[in-house]
Amino acid sequence: MKKAYIVLLLVLSLAIALALLNVFSPQRNIQEISDLKDSRVLKEKFFFLYENDPEFKKSVDRLRELLFNTLEEYNKTEAWILFNSILKKLGLPEVELGDFKYGRGGLIPSPEPPLKLKPCCENCVNLSRIVKAIVIPRRDLEGGNGLKALYVCAYKGDFYGYPISERIILEVTLVFSDEDSPSHDVEYDVWRLIAWGRVEDIETFFIVLDEETGEIEKVSFRGLVIKMADWPNERRISPIGSGGAAFVSAAHELTVFQDVEEPLIIYVNAWNHALSLKDNNVFLDKYFYSLENIEIRVGRRIDAENDYSMLKYSSQNVQSLP
Structure with a gap:
């Protein structure tokens, strides 16, 4: 026994x-x-922990407070400690303080009330006549960073308080499934979930049309400003022109094209989805998105942000005409 x-x-x-x-x-x-490394799995786990693990939620909320409370100085050391606690909860390796490069990036105080936005002009243009395709390197698509949706808002008569006559301005926003930095893939996605509330990458540019003829006068890869709903801040969104950058690089160039060929072919040139009318990756295999295989929605940049982000935005603005 x-x-x-x-x-x-x-x-x-x-x-x-x-x-x-x-x-x-x-x-x-x-x-x-x-x-x-699959952004969908990471996003699901992040959201699950945020809803069900009080310690995880506390770390995320405190780190967001460090980022978004622009009336106080940003404490990098505390942010690093909190970021590592979040990584640990996700089962990911921690980072050294010397490798922690993240900060506020484009956030500035803005106590003014949000700008009241006028409705988009829904039947002003036929987008399929204006844009032929969005072209992305196939390796980016196969890496899980394909195009999910396109938002378009047409402005006639007024553009964020700027009077416009004989012109129609289109605000075009592209939503990509993810954005993979070559050097900090999973860690970078975790930071974006904290600082942006999403893993999706969102980019915006503008097209100026002659109202009478419908011809394209210019394409402007210019930035804009979005106002946070829960914090007295606005985010300065950098221009997303690629300049001469190729896929292995990132870029935020203010670029304006005139005398363009119609309909437009928009090239995604860089890993951060910087855009151009010129192909900077002539030796890479490409995937062509025609408008028929893109989900198109009427809306602005903040509509895309509010659809895909945990963080919410109340308004947006521009600093100049395209």
Whole structure:
């Protein structure tokens, strides 16, 4: 009887040891990290922890407070500690302080009330006559960063308080499934979930049309400003022209094209989805999105942000005409 009891204890001990080995094995950790490289899996886990783990939510909320409370100085060391606690909860490796480069980036105080926006002109233009295709390197598409949606808002008579006559201005916003930095993939996505409330990448540009003829006068890869709903801040959205940057680079160039060929072909040239009317990756295989295989919605940049982000925005503005 005693011998049988000892054997049973040995069997149970072995089973427990194997179970623990499976839970804490390097292979399992590597697999979990690999799974989190899928932005959808990472986003789901982040949202789940935010809703169900009070410590995780507390860390995220405090880090957002450090970022968005622009009336106080940004504490990089505290932000780094909080970021590592979030990474740890997600089962990801922590980062060294010297490698933590994240900060407020484009946030400025803005206590003024939000600008009241006029409705988009829904039947002013036929977008399929204006834009032929959005072209993306196939490696970016296969990496999970394909185009999810296109938002368009047409302005006639008035553009954010600027009177416009004999012109129609289109605000075009592209939503990509993700944006993968070559050097900081999963870590970069976690930061974007904190600072932007999303993993999707959102980019905006403008097209100016002659109202009478419908011809394109210019395409402007110019920035804009979006106002946060829950914080007295606005975010300065950088221009998204690619300049001469190729796919291995990132770019935020203010670029304006005139005397363009119609209909437009918009090239996604850089990994951060910087755009141009010129192809800077002539040797890369491409995927062409025609408007027939893009989900098109009437709306502005803040509509895209509010559809895809945990953070909310109340208004937007521009600093000049396109």
